[in-house]
Amino acid sequence: MTKAEKTREFIVAKTATVFNEKGFAGTSFNDLITSTGLSKGCIYGHFESKDEIALAAFDYNRNRISNYFDSQMIQKDTIINQLLVYPQIIRRFPSIPAWQGGCPILNTSTEADDTHISLKQKAAEALSLWQDKIENQIKRGIESKEIKMDVNPKEIAILIVYLIESAVMQAKVSGSMSNLRIAMDFLEKTIKNLSS
Template structure:
């Protein structure tokens, strides 16, 4: 890795929690320089603008989240067990890489919806990729006779994503993590009845 690549990676890693917590609009260049100890010239010598930093940070945060999920998936073999990873371990996955700010997909989707088309595209692609992964797991479960044959994989995948992201939003908004736990218990029951 070249010095320039190391510097870019350093900036991304150090500013990832700030962007995740404050969002694109709330993160200033002063926040970036304070977190990195670099000058504005160093930041802009490695990134064209704040937009480029934000996109790289989103990719970094998404990769951390996906890696944490993949580690949990690797511990299981059946489709049902993999789906239950979300209901039983998502809070652990969610808290490990993102101690501050919450889910990067949710945060970015909400903030960028009407304000930042490029970030919105990244968040949308993340949700669609997540949906596709879930659909694949559900279809494997149907093929392996773990689930009923009439399960609508796309509908179930979107419902699970909505329950997870909605649960996070409600828990954060109301300041009560138990709301998320209750929603995950409902999702667990839903998965158990497939």
């Protein structure tokens, strides 16, 4: 990896949390300078615009969370136990470093839906990939006879993602984890009921 590539990665890693917490509009260039300790000229020497940094930061944040889920799921021996990782992790999401600032898909979707087309597209793509991943897990579970044959993989995938995103949003807005815990208890029961 070249020095320029390392610097680009450093900038993205250092600004990712700022963008996730403050959003694109709320993040000033001074925030980027403060978080990286680099000059404006140095940052612009590696990125053409704040937009380009924000898009890279979104990918960084999304990958960080996805990798965290994957690292927990790989330790599980069944599809059902892998799916149960979602409510287990979401119940404690504020304490997980990868979730600092909240869910990047939710945060970006909320802010960029009418204001930043490129970020909106990134969030929509991430949401779709996440749903597809869960849908494929469920299909594998049906094929291995671990999950009931009459389960609709697409419906369950959408339900899981929507329950997670809405529960996280309500917890962030209200500052209370009680409704999130109720939603994750329901999700856990739903996943367990998929078992054949």
